[in-house]
Amino acid sequence: MMPDKKTLCIDARMLHHSGIGTYLRMLLPYVLAEFSVTLLGDPEVLKAYSGEAAIIPFNAPIYSIEEQKQYKSIVPHTDLFWSPHYNTPVFAVKAKKRVVTIHDVFHLAFFKQLSIKQKIYAKLMISRAVKASDAIITVSNFSKGEITTLAHAKPGKITVIYNGVKQKPLTGVFETVAAKYKLPAKYMLYVGNVKPHKNLKGLVAAYLKLSTEIQQQYKIVVVGKIEGFITGDESLFELINKNNIKDHIVFTGFVNDDDMDTIYAGASLFILPSLYEGFGLPPLEAMVNKCPVLVSNLNSLPEVCGDAAVYFDPQDYDDIALQINKVLSDPSLSKGLVMKGTERIKLFTWADSARQHIQLFKKLINS
Known part of the structure; x- marks a missing residue:
């Protein structure tokens, strides 16, 4: 990793989840080429990136109290901390800037269908993610409108970056x-x-x-x-x-x-x-x-x-x-x-999606 590169820390625990995992896996190669990256997650799961990124073990369950307890000590001093999902640190971490990706606000849109526990968590975490982050990435103009309306985010704080899709199929027999x-x-x-x-x-x-x-x-x-x-x-x-x-x-x-x-x-x-x-x-x-x-x-x-x-x-x-x-x-x-x-x-290409992510990350770091 080049010493002159800006530092980026990513919560990568959802690397092999279906939607968010795909999003992370497709963007990581581009991000690793531009920043000095630290990945948080299971070292065994992240071992494919060990030659290109620093890896800090972080196995606290998603959405847990334990993850919130550990964030403060786990997240290193960094120029930018990126949460690819709305389960961001509730308290301050050692990052100069923070960015979160909120793919949708389903839990707020279908609030009445949630249990009391789910309602409390969704309201608290999405609200905190919106307030604590210096920028919000979302994946469609529809989601931007929902985040603005239901999570009361300022439109100027939200950047819409579409997901990509691989352009060639790998069809077997x-x-x-x-x-x-x-x-x-x-x-x-x-x-x-x-x-x-x-x-x-x-x-x-x-x-x-x-x-x-x-x-x-x-x-x-x-x-x-x-x-x-x-x-x-x-x-x-x-x-x-x-x-x-x-x-x-x-x-x-x-x-x-x-x-x-x-x-x-x-x-x-x-x-x-x-x-x-x-x-x-x-x-x-x-x-x-x-x-x-x-x-x-x-x-x-x-x-x-x-x-x-x-x-x-x-x-x-x-x-x-x-x-x-x-x-x-x-x-x-x-x-x-x-x-x-x-x-x-x-x-919808991952190269274009990555370019826009990197552009936003650099803009945040340099602001």
Whole structure:
């Protein structure tokens, strides 16, 4: 590490989480080239970066009192401390400047659905992250508006930097991947968790409205974590069991990155019926893999997907079913979506996202 480089400390404990982990892993190579970096996290997880960054062991659980107790002593003297999520230090740390990335404020938007404990934590931590940070990064203009309205942040403090998406797929042999995850021959693909706001239940309800012929031809493949969410959607499984369609829904569980492109490429369509998204990376990943995209017409999704997707009202199951049927029955529509998607993804590169992050970091450090 060059001595003349400015110092940057990053809380990297979420390196292998799905959304935030991808965000961190994609940006780190660019950031390491520009700054003298210290990473906080599990040394075993971070060992791939040990030659390029200093590593300080930090294994306190995310969202815990323990992490707050340790931050003050763990964070070294540094020019800038970057929190890639809103669980920032509540108290002062040895950093000249602080920046936080707030991907969305779902917990404030769906405040009524939270437990008392969740409400207290979300309100406290997001409010503290907004006040204690010298700058806030977010991933869409939609999220900027939400942070301004619900977290009372000053608009001038917020910088919108879109996520990137890799521009070339790494597609393997479909038969091999299909056997590994027990994929059907034809399927519509959902990527995400089963939290209620993701509205997978809405997709299943719409699927039930499709013709028997389509149901016999196409199944739903769900890629993502099923268990372990405090706000998991039990009613989803009740709907599946009640209508005897368990054999029509394939839950793959965790899928490694090498196989994910193949699963996207093998799908007849990708669908995201979410009620709340700060950005929404899976639709872009589907576009990379030439898969037609259908998404909710709410929040950030129109901003991200532009004219390269078919939109529907996620709370209108008849509308969801109608749009699915349109794409499956019209090859020219499907082909057109693929062509538009190929152009759309060019607007979202990790190199450009990294350039904007680095530019903001340097501006903060030098101010």
